[in-house]
Amino acid sequence: MTESNLMVLLKGRRSVRKYLPEKVDRKKINLCLEAARLAPSACNSQPYKFIVIDDRQTKENLRTAFSGIYSPCSFALSAPAIIAIVTQKQKLTAQIGNLMQNIDFRYVDIGIAGEHFVLQAQELGLGTCWIGWFDKKKVNAVLGIPGGLAVEVMITLGYPAEKTKERSKKSFAELVSYNEY
Ligand SMILES: Cc1cc2nc3c(=O)[nH]c(=O)nc-3n(C[C@H](O)[C@H](O)[C@H](O)COP(=O)(O)O)c2cc1C
Numbered sequence: 187m188t189e190s191n192l193m194v195l196l197k198g199r200r201s202v203r204k205y206l207p208e209k210v211d212r213k214k215i216n217l218c219l220e221a222a223r224l225a226p227s228a229c230n231s232q233p234y235k236f237i238v239i240d241d242r243q244t245k246e247n248l249r250t251a252f253s254g255i256y257s258p259c260s261f262a263l264s265a266p267a268i269i270a271i272v273t274q275k276q277k278l279t280a281q282i283g284n285l286m287q288n289i290d291f292r293y294v295d296i297g298i299a300g301e302h303f304v305l306q307a308q309e310l311g312l313g314t315c316w317i318g319w320f321d322k323k324k325v326n327a328v329l330g331i332p333g334g335l336a337v338e339v340m341i342t343l344g345y346p347a348e349k350t351k352e353r354s355k356k357s358f359a360e361l362v363s364y365n366e367y
Contacts, residue, residue: 199304200313202344205344205347206347208266210312212238214307215269217306218303219303220306221303221306222299222300222302224302227299229277231277231291231292231295232295233280234271234274234296234299236299236303237269237329238268238269239269245268250321256321259320261315265342265344266344268343270325272338273293273296273336273338276291296338300316314342316339317339317341318338318340
């Protein structure tokens with residue numbers, strides 16, 4: 187069986203932590219955001235908002251959120267664009283679902299929408315890296331996030347400056363079983 191275009195894309199994706207200085211056209215960024223917009227979410231709540239940071243001064247203001255223990259992720263500031271994903275309130279039905287299932291579906295939803303973004307970026311030849319390690323309070327303050335809401339994760343975006351090595355993944359046998367654990 188020949189590999190699907192999607193499988194080729196999936197196999198080519200890596201987390202990219204070094205970027206060329208070249209700016210990313212907003213049309214391309216918006217295409218990635220459109221892919222995120224189409225994502226499924228629990229009860230179709232879409233409990234997220236994407237903030238694009240592609241302005242030099244705003245990135246500079248974020249420097250403080252990547253200092254000290256967060257400095258391993260300061261490479262994020264070298265990306266031409268950073269996308270901050272903010273969680274928002276869910277529909278009541280999704281909130282009830284969270285309670286009954288003892289899970290916060292907002293984070294599942296963010297993961298799916300964010301990965302839609304990542305895969306569209308990959309198709310455009312752009313590199314990305316999910317970032318979960320940053321000073322949340324400082325990011326929220328710099329971006330003016332309203333009280334009660336928060337930036338949960340960010341995704342860096344730009345043209346890759348290096349060919350990143352493939353990270354090992356679980357074998358198929360470790361990952362999968364049929365009909366029982
Ligand atoms: C939710 C999430 C948070 C992550 N946070 C960080 C981070 O803070 N810093 C970082 O360098 N990489 C981060 N990563 C990237 C992972 O380290 C990376 O996906 C993993 O090592 C597998 O490598 P690959 O993406 O190249 O397949 C994060 C990934 C995810 C999905």
